[in-house]
Every structure is written in structure tokens, then in C-alpha cells.
Amino acid sequence: MKDEEGCGHEADSGGGMVPAQMRAEVERGEDAExxxxxxxxxxxxxxxxxxxxxxxxxxxxxxxxEECDAPADEDDLPQGLLAEFQMAVPGKGHEDVGEDEKNDGxxxxxxxxWIGPGCRGWGRRSKDAMTALAERLERLEETIAAACxxxxxxxxxxxxxxxxxxxxxxxxxxxxxxxxRLFGENRVQEFAAKAPGLEGWRSAGSxxxxxxxxxxxxxxxxxxxxxxxxxxxxxxxxxxxxVRLAEKLNEAAGxxxxxxxxxxxxxxxxxxxxxxxxxxxxxxxxxxxxLPDLGHLHARGLMxxxxxxxxxxxxxxxxxxxxxxxxxxAASYPKLSLDILSMGMSGDFPIAIEEGATRIRVGTALFGxxxxxxxxx
Numbered sequence: 001m002k003d004e005e006g007c008g009h010e011a012d013s014g015g016g017m018v019p020a021q022m023r024a025e026v027e028r029g030e031d032a033e034x035x036x037x038x039x040x041x042x043x044x045x046x047x048x049x050x051x052x053x054x055x056x057x058x059x060x061x062x063x064x065x066e067e068c069d070a071p072a073d074e075d076d077l078p079q080g081l082l083a084e085f086q087m088a089v090p091g092k093g094h095e096d097v098g099e100d101e102k103n104d105g106x107x108x109x110x111x112x113x114w115i116g117p118g119c120r121g122w123g124r125r126s127k128d129a130m131t132a133l134a135e136r137l138e139r140l141e142e143t144i145a146a147a148c149x150x151x152x153x154x155x156x157x158x159x160x161x162x163x164x165x166x167x168x169x170x171x172x173x174x175x176x177x178x179x180x181r182l183f184g185e186n187r188v189q190e191f192a193a194k195a196p197g198l199e200g201w202r203s204a205g206s207x208x209x210x211x212x213x214x215x216x217x218x219x220x221x222x223x224x225x226x227x228x229x230x231x232x233x234x235x236x237x238x239x240x241x242x243v244r245l246a247e248k249l250n251e252a253a254g255x256x257x258x259x260x261x262x263x264x265x266x267x268x269x270x271x272x273x274x275x276x277x278x279x280x281x282x283x284x285x286x287x288x289x290x291l292p293d294l295g296h297l298h299a300r301g302l303m304x305x306x307x308x309x310x311x312x313x314x315x316x317x318x319x320x321x322x323x324x325x326x327x328x329x330a331a332s333y334p335k336l337s338l339d340i341l342s343m344g345m346s347g348d349f350p351i352a353i354e355e356g357a358t359r360i361r362v363g364t365a366l367f368g369x370x371x372x373x374x375x376x377x
Contacts, residue, residue, distance in 0.1 A: 117159035117182075117359075133171070134178055136366055144360070147350035158353055161342070163219065163363030165190070166370045169197030175367075176201045176214050184238070184361055186220030188229050195233060219303070219342075219361065221265075221275040228252040236261035238303050238342055241276050243287050246294055253296035261298045263342055264288075266325060268318045269307040276304065279325050292335040301340025301358070302326050306348060319343050319355035 130138075140160075148155045163184040164172045172183060172194065185191040195202075201214045215235040222230055222239055227248035230237055240246050240262045253260040264287065267276030277284040291299045302325065306318040322343055330338045344352020346365035353360065364370055 147353045151354040159359040161361045162366055163361050167367050169194040181214050183216045184219040188226045224248045238263040239265045241265045250294035250296045259296055259298050261300045263301050263303040266302050266304045268304050268321050288333050299336045301338045303342035315348050316351050319352050323356040
């Protein structure tokens, strides 16, 4: 698997095995506290590892190959960072499907009234009317459902977060129109520029979202001097990795008279470029002790990113470890609610689902080739 990129995986769900690409982007991070250092693709949140999934969900192999070899922002990636990833795709291979089945099969229209957590109300569309985004979403949903079946889990147990980093507000609005309701962004400044174009989708009573406005979470590394703005802009922060940051977010949320949901980011990889708390560290213990007293924060669970370029076994160990730490901490800190396990991206989400993920974060496999962030934080 790859750190937000991909990994080896085999699942037997009655379908064909489809190889997918995996790659990672490297870009300047949003924040190095007090201008120190760079983030590795903002903790590689879906930019790094997820391109591999585009083919895994039945889409755009050429595009993924191009993206894998293209320079990402200021840093170039070697062209050889590709790994074969096997995952099950439900049903027959396309080459074995007859004409009638092609016309009447699951790709001919979108017919789900409810796809799964994070998605609402898809209308039926003809094949000709489907956009590229709609087709990718349909295929992604098929693959998520197959992974859930393989893991013996219900589709409703896994929430889909659409990572919209670097995509414009118009793309997010299109995704919202297709029923997606949960989005992840990596940078405060970048989303601040998009937010005005999404006001209608974020407010109850506006657009088609009157009964279900979209939610936008910050999933990238956050420095404390941007905590106040993050608390104002986002519906949740999924990357809390220090006591100081938690205290700043709590203070900011208090001034806004809101209770901000948060996830604790846990570092389960030896890579220095990864953000997150070492689970055995004193900082982690102190944060877990302090969170119940930070009344304007609502601890919801844990988030992690698997090691970049790791094998399937390494990836699986990472996801299993996060689940085990969650279980251990839930028992030791009963005042905390740690139900959410946010892990798995386009290239490795089937493994994450098998290991208990309740939320997967998918970007490139859903939206297609992303443009590098060119703004300045």
C-alpha cells in the first residue's frame, strides 16, 4: 500500500481482479509551525496515495499513469513509484459482459436512492447524461460495496469522505448534487477561497441541501496560528496532533459558541514526514487526559495514514494497530467517544475496510487528476 497512495491487496468477492496504480505527490505543507519545515503532501492526505485507486475503481488508467509521473508542485517524483494493487471488482469483467447486460447492468444508470454514509439521494440518470464524476462515483460505490461484502460488513458501516483538495468550488457543488455530503480539505487558506461559492450547500434551507447541508472537514496538518480560522471555516478538524492545538481550537470554538468535532491523528509510520501523535508518547497520554475538559471540542475518534510504499502486510498492520489503539484508549478513557476510525484511501481502502475503518478518504479516484496547489499559506 502507499501512504495515501496504494498497496497490494487481494479480495475474493466474485469479481475480476483489476490492477491499479499507486503514486504519491510531494508538496509544500500547509504549515510548519512557525515556518519550520514542510509537510509531505500535507501528510499525504489523499493526494499521495489515492491516485492508485482511480484504476482500482474502474477508471482512467491513462490519467493515473500521467499523474503518477508528473512533478507535484515543487518536488519531482521518480517515475518508478508505481506498485501493482489488486482488488476485487464486483460482477463480471467488462470484457465478459454481453450487450444486453451492458445496457441493463449497473453502469447503465445510477439507481441508488441512498448510496451510503456521506451520500444522499442520487437520482436516476441515463448513461449519456452521466458526467465523468458521476461515473467515477458509481464505480467507486460498487467497489466500496464489494469491499464491505468481502469483509462481512454492511455498506452503511463505512462513511465516504470526498477529498476535494485542489478542486474548485464548482466541482464540490457538482459532487454535492450527486449526493455526496462529506468533504475533506487540507489547507485553511485554500478552502477559505472556496467557501463563499459553497454557502448555499452549507446552509440548511438552501439549494437541494435543505435537509442535508454538506460538511467540510480539515484533514491536513494544522498549525496553531491557524486554529482560530480553522474553527471558523470547518465543520470538524480531523488532524489534532498536540495538546496545544487542541487548546487553541477549544478556545476558538468557544468564542464561536460551537462544539467542534475532532479526530486525533495518530502516527503509526516511522516516516519523519508524517504528522500525528506517537501512540506511546507522553503527549498522546496528556491529550487523551485533557480532551474531556475541553468543553468546546467533541472527540470523535482517530485518523491515520499508512506508510508510503509499504507492502500489503505493512498497510494492514498500520490499520489494525489504529483499531487496537482505539479499543485500548476507549477502555482507558471512557469519557471520550472514539467511534470513528478514519483510515484508507483510494489505493488501500479495501484493506482499511477489512480492518475496521468507519470512514475512508477518497480524492483522485473520485474527482480524477488533480492540479497541484499553487497558493501560498
